[in-house]
Amino acid sequence: MSDFEAVVAGVRERVDPTPEERRALAATAGRLADRARAAIADLPVEADVLQVGSTARGTWVAGDRDIDLFVRFPADLPREDLEAHGLTVGAAVLPDGHEEYAEHPYVKGEFEGYDVDLVPCYRLDAATDIQSAVDRTPFHNDYLLGRLDDDLAGDVRLFKQFLKGIGVYGSDLRTQGFSGYLAELLVVEYGGFRATLEAARDWHPTVVLDPEDHQAADFDDPLVVVDPTDPERNVAAVVSETNIAVLQHHAREFLDNPSEDAFEPDDPEPLDEDDVQSHLDRRGTTPLAVVFDAPDLVDDQLYPQLYRSRDGLARGLREYGFEVVRTATWADDRAVLFAELSVAELPAVERHEGPPVHVADHARGFYEKYADDEDVYGPFVDDGRYVVERERDIRTAREFADEHLHEVALGAHVASLVDAGDYDVLVGESVTGLAGAFGTELAAYFDPSA
């Protein structure tokens, strides 16, 4: 047995559900469906019940305890009726459940130790007719059920665990990784776990997979997997360029040197204040942290705002002349925009290049703007251009964070906090205080790996 096979065999033992787990889950799913059908019988409309998701397809990783039941109503049912009937069925099936809201409301609750989602949707002829994203799920389910045999299902479990181990599993907007459905499509399309890694290793983004040969739309994403059930949709749209590269990296490393480690998420020891200080001493950089109460938003709303704010902070610092070594953002009760700068203080002057002297109107305007300005050095001519050395608006990261943060692109909720001044600025050693709430994040930051 090769190293690859030996490692994979070991992982399979952990990720393959046991026969008991399968039987128990099937029994519970059956009872849930029965309860749903009983509730439907009391409604004034027809509906059927469909189990979907990984536990319906045998592609769940051992220990996952999620059951997804969809209740399908006729396509001509008014939306408010669908929502009302859906909640009625949900309440009957999951008496202790509660209402959640995606594109429309559904019921979430616990049943016999499983986490159950009970979701109403429309029964449609084609996925292209969908009225909301959940209507697409039954089509995905059909498509995969028709193509997954036991071997492929096992390889899907392996690949999912691999994606979890390397930190890129999940299509939520915090992770920007690979969804379960995408993982299944890739394994089906490439024909197995190993074939998927070999393909990913050799990807040259832009990568386009189009299982059903729709060739319909152009997507502006580095990885395109055209949804077999909907030509207009790229299943991989959310996957970041970095996460594609991370998969490529680990595919290459694992195929060269198979190890079970790849299937285990990193779980770094949190740093304490002294640890952070010694990293800062070693790096000789100037850290800046903007800290505020995390806006009360679900992660799929919060993280895009934090990422946008982090990038806006970096861009703003660079525009004001700071060299930014790295940035990060973390959230718990408090949220942090973190930027590590090369230097604590910039000089008082900055070189400001004007147009070439021969670009007459432009050049004249530049010259006249500065000719009588006592606060600049110049204008003088260098390499054919006008140049002045003018005073910088700000010289320290703190000044930027205190006075200019509102100028940069921030997420809406972050912008409100910044506009209201509801944020703290930490510079230099004082960022070590973040170790209390973000020791694990700081550990990952100061031990970055591919």
Next chain:
Amino acid sequence: MSDFEAVVAGVRERVDPTPEERRALAATAGRLADRARAAIADLPVEADVLQVGSTARGTWVAGDRDIDLFVRFPADLPREDLEAHGLTVGAAVLPDGHEEYAEHPYVKGEFEGYDVDLVPCYRLDAATDIQSAVDRTPFHNDYLLGRLDDDLAGDVRLFKQFLKGIGVYGSDLRTQGFSGYLAELLVVEYGGFRATLEAARDWHPTVVLDPEDHQAADFDDPLVVVDPTDPERNVAAVVSETNIAVLQHHAREFLDNPSEDAFEPDDPEPLDEDDVQSHLDRRGTTPLAVVFDAPDLVDDQLYPQLYRSRDGLARGLREYGFEVVRTATWADDRAVLFAELSVAELPAVERHEGPPVHVADHARGFYEKYADDEDVYGPFVDDGRYVVERERDIRTAREFADEHLHEVALGAHVASLVDAGDYDVLVGESVTGLAGAFGTELAAYFDPSA
């Protein structure tokens, strides 16, 4: 009378030689030519005497006291005979003169209060047959004499004084400006002083003038003035891009707002140590000076080496991560390479980007190089590329100047000094000590103007 004409009339009074000056110069030149012809009569070969240069063409600026006499020998005379006869004539004409050497030897001396060059050359049918650069001079003389009338000669004087006033007169390799011959060609070609300024104002480099429509060669210079007597030669080859722009700038300013100031070179008050210190305080920069004994070279050899060394220093500093605000070089008994840096110290780490992860061989090589290196942070993946943060080789400008200066492109003589360690490094406040020898240069540096 317009402002322009009023200013120009005032300048003409200063730059036009008086009738007495003209008469006295002509008389002296006549006596010199007589002495030369008398000396030639004693030689075993034929030769004639030709006065050349601005004083032969009426284009000298009042007060200049240079007379250039060329002695033309037959084209078939061996070069060593030409040199020997030339020196014989020179010694007879200028008994107190001394030998100098350009492409071949000539005699320089004083006569009746004038500085006289007595130069042997060949009498040729065409400038394209020349054996050395001096053989071209009689052709230049002929060409201009046939085109310059009194008005144009007066405008040449104005334009030369203008070029002197704005600091771009002289084709020596220190100035990299406009030669007298080039100034005359421009005024002849454009038809006067004002027309030359108007043309220069509107130049869009590359500018090509080809008075005799040779259309022979392609020149890779921003200003091309094809020599009317030699299609292969760009009379403006030495003019730097910056000096072209400086002329454009002043042409524009002067036409907008005529002032006699343009004709007066800046003559800044030297700075003392306190002045330099207060500029450094205001600018908040970190100056670096590399100081060594000026190599014993003529300016045309020294300054190209200093410029090359200055640019090499700047490039080297940038390669090591320093932001360079401005550079300069000065020479007297000692020579200085000066660089003003944004910061005194860089952080210990620097971001080092590797290839995109999908560029398989490259990426693997980069990853493997750093994967087990305990001294780097990473490799990690950012925007699809491998990145490490590695230790900088050096963090201060002094370390660069002490340890890495020999790596950068320097002029040959400067490189020898650097290799031998025969140089001092000043950083920060200690550069104020340069005010003693370079107070005027520092004044120009800290009050740069177009």
